[in-house]
Amino acid sequence: MNIIIIEDEKPAARLLKRKVEQLGLTVTTMLHSVEESIDWFSKNQHPDLIFLDIQLSDGLSFEIFEKVKIQSAIIFTTAYDEYALRAFKLNSIDYLLKPIDEDELKVATDKFQEQISKKESLSLNIEQIRSMFAPTEKVYKSRFTVKIGVQMKIINVDDIECFYSENKGTYIHTFDNRDYLIDTPLEILEDELEAKNWYRISRKFIVPLVSVKEIVVYSNSRLKIILPTYKEDEVIVSREKVADFKNWMA
Incomplete structure (x- = not known):
């Protein structure tokens, strides 16, 4: 299984890599920005699974999908639970709130492997997910x-x-x-x-x-x-x- 991590905080990326590999899985690549990810996907075979941080240093990770049609399954990771709690699971495998819990990580990867074994469709409706991240009406200081x-x-x-x-x-x-x-x-x-x-x-x-x-x-x-x-x-x-x-x- 080919797995990559897209996470702008390198220590967090390394920690997630260790946790994933403790489950017997292999992370082959770690990317750290929207720009780097777009370049990598345009030159490499897409992985089976992506751990994708939502907020990267140079923008929301959804910008990657504007340039590249990604076929991989995705487990989103985020420190911002307001991004994740509204019926978020859709076609993605799962989402994980930071700091990532080992038990929740195992549940998410098990879910992915089960879908793979059943040959279930892993297509991802990015536009539907993006709509959940559309900014709500801003609340100003009162x-x-x-x-x-x-x-x-x-x-x-x-x-x-x-x-x-x-x-x-x-x-x-x-x-x-x-x-x-x-x-x-x-x-x-x-x-x-x-x-x-x-x-x-x-x-x-x-x-x-x-x-x-x-x-x-x-x-x-x-x-x-x-x-x-x-x-x-x-x-x-x-x-x-x-x-x-x-x-x-x-």
Whole structure:
């Protein structure tokens, strides 16, 4: 039996290889990315069975199937159970959640060998499986938890006048003119906040639409925003973002 492993984390690939071979099976090849896998499948005979990690370093492993028609049976492996728990078994042999349990691995490989012995069809409906991985409607942050001494405080997004960075820290500034240090950098906040309501105007500030009460033309083709209570520093829309900011405001 010809088995390959596609897993971007090499230590995890080696561990899975050892576990598979402890079951008396042989892993002939280990691949670590979408690009490497596409190249390998285009040049080599396809294996009987693939252990396939879903999230690879350069994309979802489904991208492999866009370039290569794979005939092999597949056991999917994933650390993300939200990818796997919705009627996932379909035409694939099985899926395994990381860290992979030896008993579950044996059940999956036994299932594969049983299907082989019965000459059952192992065709895989990739489009049907891919649809399960289609992103659901994104849920954006509605509140933040901040630490004040030994206490915790919940701040609703609607109470936030802006986010800003200062001295390598990230802060919430609220409409009641208070500041709270948080752990999340602006780069991550930018993705956690709904784009129609929040805009990152510069490396230092993310502001909500409701805070933009006044806009003043500033030097070097920039814009200055007047916020309701934040007065510690000038809130400037960087020059390269002015056009996009105006579109966002519209």
